[in-house]
Amino acid sequence: MLGQYNTPINEEMTSALALSAPVNGQHRPFFCIGSYDYVASEIQPSVGRVTLLTAYTGGKQQTKTHSVEVAVLHQIKVPGCVYALKFVDGKIIAAVESSVGLSSYFCVR
Numbered sequence: 001m002l003g004q005y006n007t008p009i010n011e012e013m014t015s016a017l018a019l020s021a022p023v024n025g026q027h028r029p030f031f032c033i034g035s036y037d038y039v040a041s042e043i044q045p046s047v048g049r050v051t052l053l054t055a056y057t058g059g060k061q062q063t064k065t066h067s068v069e070v071a072v073l074h075q076i077k078v079p080g081c082v083y084a085l086k087f088v089d090g091k092i093i094a095a096v097e098s099s100v101g102l103s104s105y106f107c108v109r
Contacts, residue, residue, distance in 0.1 A: 011049065036082065
């Protein structure tokens with residue numbers, strides 16, 4: 001395993017997206033994770049998250065088992081479970097419950 005990202009307790013990952021976008025003229029790797037907060041008493045999840053991550057080498061926390069540092073760039077709460085993620089025209093689109101949402105917080109340019 002090159003790097004690792006751990007979700008908080010009771011947060012379940014439900015979707016993932018790998019993408020590349022230019023930053024200062026160079027393409028950089030990004031990862032986007034969709035998740036929801038598990039609450040045993042809920043029939044349907046009421047809170048989820050879209051998390052934008054990046055990975056890079058040369059971080060302070062390199063170990064013998066992890067040569068890549070994974071860092072959270074941004075998170076946004078959403079009203080339910082994130083079932084799917086898609087990258088279109090520099091924007092990350094999330095399918096949350098039965099709707100599709102586009103957030104300007106995640107424009108990658």
